[in-house]
Amino acid sequence: MxxxxxxxxxxxxxxxxxxxxxxxxxxxxxxVPTSPSQDAVDMFVERYRGMGIAAVAGIEARGFIFGPAIALAIGAKFIPLRKPKKLPGEVFSESYVLEYGMDCLEMHVGAIEPGERVVVVDDLVATGGTLSAAIRLLG
Structure with missing residues (x-):
């Protein structure tokens, strides 16, 4: 009901x-009836299914909207990349420069194994700082 x-x-x-x-x-x-597009997740799934992707890393906060759905559909785990002090337990941190200052991403220790292939999901790329930090964190 x-x-x-x-x-x-x-x-x-x-x-x-x-x-x-x-x-x-x-x-x-x-x-907002046209946002997000119903086809958005399907387009990612079609692109990455069958490519041996082990994990989808979603950057807080909008990467949390599409990331879990994509991960579930392609049979991968979801890794949240969060702002400082949001994740419980032991974390790795990576600082980065924004157009207006500094920020930091954190990820659980042990969230990814060496050699695992990962797709990073975020809402946009302005300077590339957040994406670069995510790649360093996952590397």
Whole structure:
């Protein structure tokens, strides 16, 4: 029932009779029907399936949207690359320069084995600093 109600909310149908709280939540959510493209994950899967990819590394935060779905579809593990002090346990860190300062990515120790092939997923590349840090971290 909750899934049907959520689908109705996404399509703009009234939920008031079911539960007025649901209508309030629905009214507060901005629906962008063309984002992300339904084909986005499929395009990555078609490209990387069968290439021996062992892991998909998603850069926080938008790499967490597509990364797990791609990893699951190609039979790979997902590795979150996070901002400092977000991951529990022992981590590796890699600092990098942004156009407006410095930042850092962290990854769990043991998340990847030497020689494993990895796809890195992020939302955009501006300076390449984050991607370079991810590659160094995974290397």
């Amino acid at each position: 909750a899934v049907d109600e959520a689908a109705a909310a996404a399509k703009g149908k009234s939920l008031g009779a079911a539960d007025p709280r649901l209508q309030g939540i629905s009214d507060a959510i901005r629906v």
